Amino acid sequence: MKTWIQALKIDEVPIMGSRVLYYKEEEIAIFKTKDGEIHAINNICPHKKGKLSEGLVHESMVTCPLHNWDIDLKNGEAKGENCNYSTIYETQLKDNYIYLKI
Numbered sequence: 001m002k003t004w005i006q007a008l009k010i011d012e013v014p015i016m017g018s019r020v021l022y023y024k025e026e027e028i029a030i031f032k033t034k035d036g037e038i039h040a041i042n043n044i045c046p047h048k049k050g051k052l053s054e055g056l057v058h059e060s061m062v063t064c065p066l067h068n069w070d071i072d073l074k075n076g077e078a079k080g081e082n083c084n085y086s087t088i089y090e091t092q093l094k095d096n097y098i099y100l101k102i
């Protein structure tokens with residue numbers, strides 16, 4: 001069963017940047033877009049396991065640092081040759097904290 005966990009303070013994630021959270025077996029990249037939207041996604045690129053947290057954020061996408069695939073932060077879709085998906089996590093903002101459903 002999934003549950004909500006308190007992840008980070010909202011201010012801990014830089015605009016157009018990311019922070020990594022380790023939770024049990026999971027490595028999660030939490031991004032903040034230029035517009036201040038928060039997205040959480042598995043930190044492993046579905047192509048060849050690049051670290052998405054090291055990629056460039058633009059609009060609601062991140063470009064993987066290894067082979068430049070764009071990953072949609074809203075649904076996890078990788079825009080590459082084979083359309084694979086990364087796991088995304090539902091987020092919620094409350095009292096200056098980011099919560100993840102995990």
Ligand code: FES
Nearest residue numbers: 045048050064067
């Ligand atoms: S590992 Fe991410 S694009 Fe190749």
